[in-house]
Amino acid sequence: MFEKIEIFxxxxxxxxxxxxxxxxxxxxxxxxDTPGYAARDIKPFQALYEGGEASYAxxxxxxxxxxxxxxxxxxxxxxxxNTVSDPNGNSVSLETEMLKAVDVKRQHDRALAIYKxxxxxxxxxxxRR
Amino acid sequence: MSDFSxxxxxxxxxxxxxxxxxxxxxxxxxxxDTPGYRRKTVSxxTEFGGPDASGRVETGRVNLDRRELEQVYDPSHPLADxxxxxxxxxxxxxxxxxxxxxAQRSYEANLKMFDQARQMSASLMDLxxx
Numbered sequence: 137m138f139e140k141i142e143i144f145x146x147x148x149x150x151x152x153x154x155x156x157x158x159x160x161x162x163x164x165x166x167x168x169d170t171p172g173y174a175a176r177d178i179k180p181f182q183a184l185y186e187g188g189e190a191s192y193a194x195x196x197x198x199x200x201x202x203x204x205x206x207x208x209x210x211x212x213x214x215x216x217x218n219t220v221s222d223p224n225g226n227s228v229s230l231e232t233e234m235l236k237a238v239d240v241k242r243q244h245d246r247a248l249a250i251y252k253x254x255x256x257x258x259x260x261x262x263x264r265r
Numbered sequence: 266m267s268d269f270s271x272x273x274x275x276x277x278x279x280x281x282x283x284x285x286x287x288x289x290x291x292x293x294x295x296x297x298d299t300p301g302y303r304r305k306t307v308s309x310x311t312e313f314g315g316p317d318a319s320g321r322v323e324t325g326r327v328n329l330d331r332r333e334l335e336q337v338y339d340p341s342h343p344l345a346d347x348x349x350x351x352x353x354x355x356x357x358x359x360x361x362x363x364x365x366x367x368a369q370r371s372y373e374a375n376l377k378m379f380d381q382a383r384q385m386s387a388s389l390m391d392l393x394x395x
Contacts, residue, residue, distance in 0.1 A: 151389070152268075154385070155268035155269060155272075155385070156268050158268065158269070158272050158378075158381065158382055158385060159268045159269075159271050159272040159275070161272075161378065162271075162272040162273075162275045162276045162279075162375075162378040162379075162382060163272075163275050163319075163320040165276070165279060165371070165374045165375055165378050166275045166276060166278055166279030166282070166320070166321065166322045166375055166378075167279070167309070167311050167320065167322050168279075168371050168374065169282075169283075169286075169309050169367070169368075169371055170309040170310060170311050170322055171308070171309070173311055230370065230371070230374050233374070234374065234377070237377070237378060237381055240381075241381055241384070241385065244385050244388070245388065248388055248389065248391075248392060251392060252392060255392075
């Protein structure tokens, strides 16, 4: 029941987004010296949230459905095109990745803080404080 | 949760690859004066196409630098030929130091990512506490 509350869903989606982005940043950093590797990224959470309803692709909303996306949140990584690549074709810049990592960490902390404080509100409404 | 464990394992693979590279750099530097020694290099490859396309990095096979060996003039050297030259190594210390510095920088970045993923999952677990 509680996962249907909008603020919880939003905080959860934000944390999941931060986790996915963290995974990509780690991947970029690990491949910072791999020849021919192109840096990947996903859209910021705000863009996904605002444009989230624009996708008209079929969706699988029940376990019995054959086609379409399932309910799990997925992010498709995009290749960053406006970065300059090294002579060996690698386009990872450690500085940019570091900034992204800080961004991700802050977003994750923010999402968890929102979740926690809403949980506090819920708990005090239940009178178990 | 699998995002974090994936992130941790990718960072760990990066750490391992950079450490491997540093190992070969130190081997090159140690053998900078060995006659006939060829500089060793490792290449990095992305591990793709697995079941989950994890994007881990791994080191490829070790290659020897094909550059010509340095000719050192020293007639008293046991390996010297009739002209008084012998073949040294083709290690350039400047390149090795720069390589080592780059490896260190990438290693630190990976370590930072590892630590961050750990912190993030720890703060997620903290939600369970009251």
